[in-house]
Amino acid sequence: MSVVVGNPKPRSRTLALAEAVAARVADATGATVEPTVDLCDHADDLFKWPHEGLAALNDAVAASDFAVFASPTYKAAYTGLLKAFLDRYPSNGLAGVTAVPVMTGGSEAHTMAVDTALRPVLVELGASVPTRGLFLPMTLMDERDALIDRWAQDNLPPRSRLGLGSRSEAQR
Amino acid sequence: MSVVVGNPKPRSRTLALAEAVAARVADATGATVEPTVDLCDHADDLFKWPHEGLAALNDAVAASDFAVFASPTYKAAYTGLLKAFLDRYPSNGLAGVTAVPVMTGGSEAHTMAVDTALRPVLVELGASVPTRGLFLPMTLMDERDALIDRWAQDNLPPRSRLGLGSRSEAQR
Amino acid sequence: MSVVVGNPKPRSRTLALAEAVAARVADATGATVEPTVDLCDHADDLFKWPHEGLAALNDAVAASDFAVFASPTYKAAYTGLLKAFLDRYPSNGLAGVTAVPVMTGGSEAHTMAVDTALRPVLVELGASVPTRGLFLPMTLMDERDALIDRWAQDNLPPRSRLGLGSRSEAQR
Amino acid sequence: MSVVVGNPKPRSRTLALAEAVAARVADATGATVEPTVDLCDHADDLFKWPHEGLAALNDAVAASDFAVFASPTYKAAYTGLLKAFLDRYPSNGLAGVTAVPVMTGGSEAHTMAVDTALRPVLVELGASVPTRGLFLPMTLMDERDALIDRWAQDNLPPRSRLGLGSRSEAQR
Numbered sequence: 001m002s003v004v005v006g007n008p009k010p011r012s013r014t015l016a017l018a019e020a021v022a023a024r025v026a027d028a029t030g031a032t033v034e035p036t037v038d039l040c041d042h043a044d045d046l047f048k049w050p051h052e053g054l055a056a057l058n059d060a061v062a063a064s065d066f067a068v069f070a071s072p073t074y075k076a077a078y079t080g081l082l083k084a085f086l087d088r089y090p091s092n093g094l095a096g097v098t099a100v101p102v103m104t105g106g107s108e109a110h111t112m113a114v115d116t117a118l119r120p121v122l123v124e125l126g127a128s129v130p131t132r133g134l135f136l137p138m139t140l141m142d143e144r145d146a147l148i149d150r151w152a153q154d155n156l157p158p159r160s161r162l163g164l165g166s167r168s169e170a171q172r
Numbered sequence: 173m174s175v176v177v178g179n180p181k182p183r184s185r186t187l188a189l190a191e192a193v194a195a196r197v198a199d200a201t202g203a204t205v206e207p208t209v210d211l212c213d214h215a216d217d218l219f220k221w222p223h224e225g226l227a228a229l230n231d232a233v234a235a236s237d238f239a240v241f242a243s244p245t246y247k248a249a250y251t252g253l254l255k256a257f258l259d260r261y262p263s264n265g266l267a268g269v270t271a272v273p274v275m276t277g278g279s280e281a282h283t284m285a286v287d288t289a290l291r292p293v294l295v296e297l298g299a300s301v302p303t304r305g306l307f308l309p310m311t312l313m314d315e316r317d318a319l320i321d322r323w324a325q326d327n328l329p330p331r332s333r334l335g336l337g338s339r340s341e342a343q344r
Numbered sequence: 345m346s347v348v349v350g351n352p353k354p355r356s357r358t359l360a361l362a363e364a365v366a367a368r369v370a371d372a373t374g375a376t377v378e379p380t381v382d383l384c385d386h387a388d389d390l391f392k393w394p395h396e397g398l399a400a401l402n403d404a405v406a407a408s409d410f411a412v413f414a415s416p417t418y419k420a421a422y423t424g425l426l427k428a429f430l431d432r433y434p435s436n437g438l439a440g441v442t443a444v445p446v447m448t449g450g451s452e453a454h455t456m457a458v459d460t461a462l463r464p465v466l467v468e469l470g471a472s473v474p475t476r477g478l479f480l481p482m483t484l485m486d487e488r489d490a491l492i493d494r495w496a497q498d499n500l501p502p503r504s505r506l507g508l509g510s511r512s513e514a515q516r
Numbered sequence: 517m518s519v520v521v522g523n524p525k526p527r528s529r530t531l532a533l534a535e536a537v538a539a540r541v542a543d544a545t546g547a548t549v550e551p552t553v554d555l556c557d558h559a560d561d562l563f564k565w566p567h568e569g570l571a572a573l574n575d576a577v578a579a580s581d582f583a584v585f586a587s588p589t590y591k592a593a594y595t596g597l598l599k600a601f602l603d604r605y606p607s608n609g610l611a612g613v614t615a616v617p618v619m620t621g622g623s624e625a626h627t628m629a630v631d632t633a634l635r636p637v638l639v640e641l642g643a644s645v646p647t648r649g650l651f652l653p654m655t656l657m658d659e660r661d662a663l664i665d666r667w668a669q670d671n672l673p674p675r676s677r678l679g680l681g682s683r684s685e686a687q688r
Contacts, residue, residue, distance in 0.1 A: 008563060008565075040563075043563035044560070046563070046596070047556075047559035047560070047562070049524075074603045075599075075602055075605070075637045075640045075641055076456060076636060076637065076640040077599070077633075077636070077637055077640075078599075079599070079600075079603055080562070080596045080597070080598070080600030080601070080602070080603045081563065081600065082596070083591075083593070083595070083596030083599050083600075084595075084597065084600060086591055086596070087591060087595055089591070092326075095326070098302075108451070108452045109452050109455035109456070110455070110456065111452075111454070111455075111456070112292075112420060112453070112456040112457065115292050115295055115296075115420075116288070116292055116456065117633070119291075120284075120288055120592055121591045121592065121593055123291075123304055124287075124592040124593075126304075126326070128302045128303065128327075129302065130270075130301065130302035131300065132295055132298075135453075154264075154267070155300075180393075212391075215391035216388070216391070218391070218424070219352060219384075219388070219390070219425065221352075246427075246431045247427075247430055247431060247465045247469055248464060248465065248628060248631075249427070249461075249464070249465055249468075250427075251427065252390070252424045252425070252427030252428030252429070252430070253391065253424070253428065254424070255418075255419075255421070255422075255423070255427050255428075256423075256424030256425065256427075257424070258419055258424070259418045259419060259423055259424045259425075261419070279624070280623070280624045280625050280627075281624050281625075281627035281628070281651075282627070282628065283624075283627075283628070284592060284625070284626065284627070284628040284629065284632060285628065288628060289461070289464075292420060292421070292461075293419045293420065293421055296421075297419055307625075436670075439670070442646075456636075459636050459639055459640075460636055463635075463639075464628075464631050464632055467631055467635075467648055468631075470648075470670070472646045472671075473645070473646065474614075474644045474645065474646035475644065476639055498608075498611070498642070499644075
């Protein structure tokens with residue numbers, strides 16, 4: 001499982017949230033979490049073509065079974081930093097990946113951005129996005145773990161969300 | 173598996189498409205397809221509360237493992253007819269359902285509506301939407317089956333889209 | 345100026361908000377506000393074609409210089425009731441109308457719905473939507489007038505929002 | 517009037533389209549078109565804070581009466597390049613600007629991106645976006661000028677789109 005974070009600030013709260021979500025998905029699926037890709041470490045190279053280091057990062061994420069894509073909310077959407085990384089994929093570049101969109105934001109008013117802005121980009125790249133996205137407003141940062149718990153309970157197996165596998169299989 | 177069609181015209185091409193998609197999902201998952209809910213048959217009751225017949229329909233769809241929700245494109249979005257039916261659900265009323273959004277449209281220009289308009293409503297209702305939505309422009313009606321084939325190949329197991337089940341499980 | 349409200353409950357708080365916004369737009373533009381179209385009064389006819397009474401309502405709104413379209417938030421979007429009315433327009437049926445989208449909602453989390461769900465439908469119908477949409481969460485109902493004030497200050501002339509008229513003209 | 521282009525390729529067809537649209541808006545409004553900001557010329561600096569040159573560009577655009585924002589379609593949305601520039605604005609950083617969203621794309625299927633992806637970002641930044649966005653698929657590049665003509669006829673004065681100015685004023 002990969003974790004990709006598009007926050008211009010290194011080691012951000014967005015990153016901490018993404019890693020907490022990844023740990024929960026790993027628990028539910030048995031996947032192993034790879035070291036996080038903190039895109040601010042690669043900002044200088046994102047608009048260079050070709051670029052060997054970035055190509056390797058893109059490939060590693062595309063080869064994952066699962067990937068968490070996380071961004072703070074800038075202008076009611078994901079950051080240009082995250083989008084610049086996603087733009088480097090060819091058409092359907094995330095086919096075969098089950099993606100989990102995660103966003104943090106200054107206010108609850110941007111909650112919908114995770115499902116109206118970030119999710120469509122992942123779907124367009126061919127990823128499967130079976131869960132609801134997770135949005136965490138900074139005002140609720142203290143309740144972070146409780147909110148992840150609730151999201152996990154609603155969205156992760158064994159409860160039922162095994163996508164196109166039948167529900168009975170999911171509960172085996 | 174349920175099929176719900178929100179076309180004001182009875183027995184529409186939208187309905188035929190929805191049923192063809194449902195048959196394909198049934199093949200891939202072993203689900204049994206229930207008789208289609210053609211909402212134009214219930215248009216007179218959609219704004220009546222409470223309504224026993226509609227409550228039974230809502231419940232039957234919510235109890236399905238899978239559901240195809242289909243609509244023609246009106247004003248770059250799903251129809252009011254379909255939305256009026258979905259509005260009757262309580263919060264998270266489609267939790268536990270794996271939903272497939274399907275739309276037909278007059279022109280290819282509205283392709284994105286299935287993933288920017290219809291999908292977010294299903295996600296908001298708590299459904300899992302692991303596949304890409306399927307949009308069929310009327311101009312490509314002759315290629316319908318080939319387009320469904322391609323969509324199925326990209327989105328249905330055994331290829332890999334078992335949502336949060338691990339890919340290896342999906343390929344067993 | 346027209347006011348169209350798509351709340352299944354008659355004389356709703358959504359309607360009161362829509363009328364308050366309309367009054368403010370009228371102050372800024374000199375337009376006269378026509379009696380509100382409360383769509384719950386017409387719910388039984390919305391799926392009947394043709395229908396003389398609804399055709400007259402559709403025409404009256406389309407002939408307005410300005411129109412406020414208001415809806416509560418159902419499933420993170422406008423209601424099927426409002427959409428069913430808008431679906432009755434032909435392509436570009438609101439050309440020439442300057443539209444103001446307004447939504448109420450149970451929580452601030454749906455704030456973006458007014459600009460991601462309702463606005464695109466109005467734009468698709470050919471309306472001009474120069475202002476930001478106004479979303480009022482029920483939790484802030486007590487601050488309604490202050491929020492309208494702030495929205496008006498940010499979005500209505502003379503401050504500058506004369507659309508494609510030049511800013512200097514707007515300030516004359 | 518400013519023109520901002522977010523195409524990683526210099527002097528792109530997106531840029532040519534943006535300038536053609538700007539010329540048309542200038543004709544309709546009397547605005548003077550400033551030299552185009554071709555963001556690929558600034559890609560190396562977009563993730564540097566602070567940056568004097570970019571701050572000057574951001575300020576110049578924000579001071580414009582009108583601005584055309586143009587992007588090719590990447591992953592069914594605007595580019596990370598354009599978003600990275602827009603991310604540098606503070607909240608409401610485009611207040612007072614009348615913005616025109618413009619996108620090019622490989623296929624007509626992404627037509628809606630200009631109004632579902634790019635427009636909401638401009639609205640969030642406080643810009644007024646009274647016109648429909650203009651999307652040009654590469655397949656229709658030969659009909660570019662005819663499509664701009666049609667868009668201008670539908671969206672620019674004197675036909676009526678003077679935003680919140682009354683229609684009669686618009687026709688004076």
